Amino acid sequence: MSIEGPIMKKRFHLLCLVMVITKFSSALAQQAFPAKIPEDKPNFPISRAMERLYDVWNPHEDRGNELFSNFKYTPLKGFNNNTGASRRDPTKVIKVDGRYHVWYTGRFTKEQPQGLKKATSTKPGTDWDLADIWHATSLDGITWVEDLEPAVVRPPKPEAGYRSICTPGILVWEKKYYLYFQAYAPMVGGQAYCPVRVAHADSPHGPWTHHPKPVILPGPDGSWNNIKINDPCPIVHNGKVAIYYKGAPIERGHDYMIRFQGVSFSKHPLGPFEPSPLNPVINSGHETCFFPWKQGVAAIVALDGPEKNTVQWSEDGENFEIQSLIQVPPIAPGPYCPDAFRGDGDGRGFTWGLCHINIDGGGAAKPSVLARFDCDLSLDHHSLALKRNNLRFDRATYLQKNIALNHNLKKLILKQQKHIDRQTIIK
Numbered sequence: 001m002s003i004e005g006p007i008m009k010k011r012f013h014l015l016c017l018v019m020v021i022t023k024f025s026s027a028l029a030q031q032a033f034p035a036k037i038p039e040d041k042p043n044f045p046i047s048r049a050m051e052r053l054y055d056v057w058n059p060h061e062d063r064g065n066e067l068f069s070n071f072k073y074t075p076l077k078g079f080n081n082n083t084g085a086s087r088r089d090p091t092k093v094i095k096v097d098g099r100y101h102v103w104y105t106g107r108f109t110k111e112q113p114q115g116l117k118k119a120t121s122t123k124p125g126t127d128w129d130l131a132d133i134w135h136a137t138s139l140d141g142i143t144w145v146e147d148l149e150p151a152v153v154r155p156p157k158p159e160a161g162y163r164s165i166c167t168p169g170i171l172v173w174e175k176k177y178y179l180y181f182q183a184y185a186p187m188v189g190g191q192a193y194c195p196v197r198v199a200h201a202d203s204p205h206g207p208w209t210h211h212p213k214p215v216i217l218p219g220p221d222g223s224w225n226n227i228k229i230n231d232p233c234p235i236v237h238n239g240k241v242a243i244y245y246k247g248a249p250i251e252r253g254h255d256y257m258i259r260f261q262g263v264s265f266s267k268h269p270l271g272p273f274e275p276s277p278l279n280p281v282i283n284s285g286h287e288t289c290f291f292p293w294k295q296g297v298a299a300i301v302a303l304d305g306p307e308k309n310t311v312q313w314s315e316d317g318e319n320f321e322i323q324s325l326i327q328v329p330p331i332a333p334g335p336y337c338p339d340a341f342r343g344d345g346d347g348r349g350f351t352w353g354l355c356h357i358n359i360d361g362g363g364a365a366k367p368s369v370l371a372r373f374d375c376d377l378s379l380d381h382h383s384l385a386l387k388r389n390n391l392r393f394d395r396a397t398y399l400q401k402n403i404a405l406n407h408n409l410k411k412l413i414l415k416q417q418k419h420i421d422r423q424t425i426i427k
Contacts, residue, residue, distance in 0.1 A: 063387045066349070067298060067311045068324035069375040070386050076354075076370055078136070078144040084109050086127050087134070088356035088368035089231070089287070090334035091170040091179070094204070099137045101204045102144075102334060102354055103151060103179060104370060105166040106134030113365040116189050126364040128166040129188045133181055135204070141336070141352060141372060152179055152199045152208045160214055161197055164188050167287075167332075171234040171241065171269055172341045177201045178269045180232035180243060183214060189364065191250055193218065194228040196243070198270065215271045216243060216264055224260050224280055226250055231332075233288040236343035237297055237317045240265045243273065244290040244299070247280065259304045261285050263317065278318045284308050287332040292339055292347025294379075302329040311377070327391050330355035330373040349378040361402045 031044045041054040053059060062068040079087060086107040093102050109130055111123050119125030132150035152168075155161050161183030171178040183197040195214035201207060216232065219225040225247020233244045244263045249256055260280030264273035284305020291298055296315040301307055309329055312320040335353030339346070352375065356368040376386040398404070405413070 062324065062389055063384065065324050065387075066379060067293070067313060067377060068326065068387060069311075069377050070388060070391065071326070071328055071330055071373045071375045072386070073330075073355075073357075074142065074372040074374070076144055076372055077142055078138075079146060079370060081369055084112065086131075086367035087370045088127060089167040089332045090354040090356065090370055091168050092291075092334045092340055093141070093336035093353055094170060094172060095336070095338065096204050099139060100141055100336065101135065101137055101170075103133055103135050103168045103170055104334075104354075104356075105131045105168070106150060107131040107367075112367065115365055116187065119187065125187065126189045127366060127368055128182075129164050129184075131164045131166045133165055133168045133179060133199075133208075135206075144370075151206055152181070152210070155183075155197075155210050158185065159183075159210075160185050160195055162186075165197070167231045169232040169234050169243070169288075171236075173236070173241065173269045175202075176269075177204055178234070179208065180215070180234055182228075182230055182232070191227060194230065196229045196232045196245065200269070211270055215266075216245065216273050219247065219275070222249075224249055224257065225262060231288040233290050234269075234341075235290055235292055235297065236341045237292065238345075239343055240267055241269050241273075242290075242297070242317055244281075244288050246285065246288055257283075259284070259286060261288060261299075261301075276318050281314070281318045282307075282312065282320055284310075289330075289333045289335070291335060291337045291350065292342070293349060294347055295345040296347070298323070298347070298349070298377075300326070300329055300333055302326075302331070331358075332356050333373065335377075348380050351376060351378050351381050361400060 037059045039059060058064045088105045090102050090104040093100050105128050107130060109124050113124040113126050116125040124130045132154055133152035135151035136144040136146040138144045154165050162185045164184040165181045168179045168181040178198055178200050180196055180198045182194050184192055184194055196216040197214050198211045199208040216229050218227055218229055227250035228248040230246040235242050242263055242265050244261060246259055246261050248258055261282035262279035263281055264275045266273040282301060284307040285301040286303035289300040293313055296313055297317040298313045301310050301312055307322060309326050310322045311324045311326060313323045314320040333353050333355045335350040337350045339348055353373055354370055355373050357371050358366050358368050360366055376383040
């Protein structure tokens with residue numbers, strides 16, 4: 001009997017086994033990603049994009065992200081928006097004795113801002129020029145009652161702030177109240193030097209007393225914040241007062257970053273404040289909005305910089321990472337955040353607050369109004385309606401002044417188009 005028969009039989013069985021393994025491996029490699037998103041990261045090959053869904057984000061996308069939200073806006077009642085009135089830059093909203101309280105930049109001038117070159121002692125140069133800090137209360141967060149007089153008035157000349165005090169931030173510390181604000185003198189905007197001052201009171205209704213000296217000064221010559229400290233935003237973190245702020249250098253031009261955000265810490269609301277050695281701690285943003293989140297600090301970062309329109313988080317309050325991408329965020333948001341000053345390492349977030357809106361979408365010389373925003377940046381609330389993607393806007397939104405192509409730019413683009421556009425290549 002020949003031995004070739006058994007050998008050939010074994011070879012045939014081995015070949016069949018290899019074919020089965022190859023076919024199984026090929027099927028595994030080509031396995032389709034299922035329609036129902038797996039809770040755990042699949043163990044078959046997936047793209048880098050799908051890996052990021054698990055490694056960076058979560059399989060439920062924005063629906064499962066507690067630090068993602070849409071923002072819905074509501075006009076406020078009770079404010080008299082006569083010509084010459086402007087309200088902007090609200091603080092965090094606090095609740096004391098059953099009433100909500102908010103402070104904000106208030107400008108009530110006979111003339112509208114006309115730019116820094118035309119500014120006088122009575123004519124404002126910008127929307128936040130010749131301003132004081134005002135206060136209003138509410139029972140429901142929609143209808144507000146404004147005080148008849150400013151809560152904090154400008155200090156006398158030549159003190160810092162005699163020209164304008166604006167963009168306040170509220171802090172509650174050991175049953176006392178502290179308002180931090182930008183202090184301009186002798187002019188606002190442009191290259192004007194701007195430290196942060198503070199006023200304190202025993203009640204949210206005042207009276208408020210100016211602390212005699214600024215508590216946070218611009219940085220040294222040549223630094224990222226050597227001319228201005230803007231938008232002070234206090235919270236309590238790890239037992240200390242942490243004031244976040246936007247800085248700006250006196251230098252201008254494409255080589256200079258105009259807006260970073262930093263933080264300074266103190267064991268007492270009146271200082272001394274020590275800047276973080278890691279400053280700036282956020283590389284983008286315009287107005288500041290920081291709030292306790294779990295054991296760390298979260299921030300809404302909007303308008304400016306490469307990481308604009310994001311929500312970020314840091315466990316230590318200094319090293320921030322992007323947690324979500326957001327659309328149409330509130331401008332200068334002041335959230336109702338009950339635990340902002342508790343400092344217990346259990347930040348729960350918020351569901352509403354106040355912001356400001358430029359009446360015609362204009363810039364520094366245009367008046368503003370306060371508005372309410374609602375959202376779901378809360379660990380204690382979950383709203384699928386506020387977690388939706390794919391927001392769509394109407395024709396008027398796309399063709400409004402700041403989005404539609406203006407006449408001069410249109411002429412330039414059409415001129416350049418003649419030299420840039422080429423004949424389509426067809427092979």
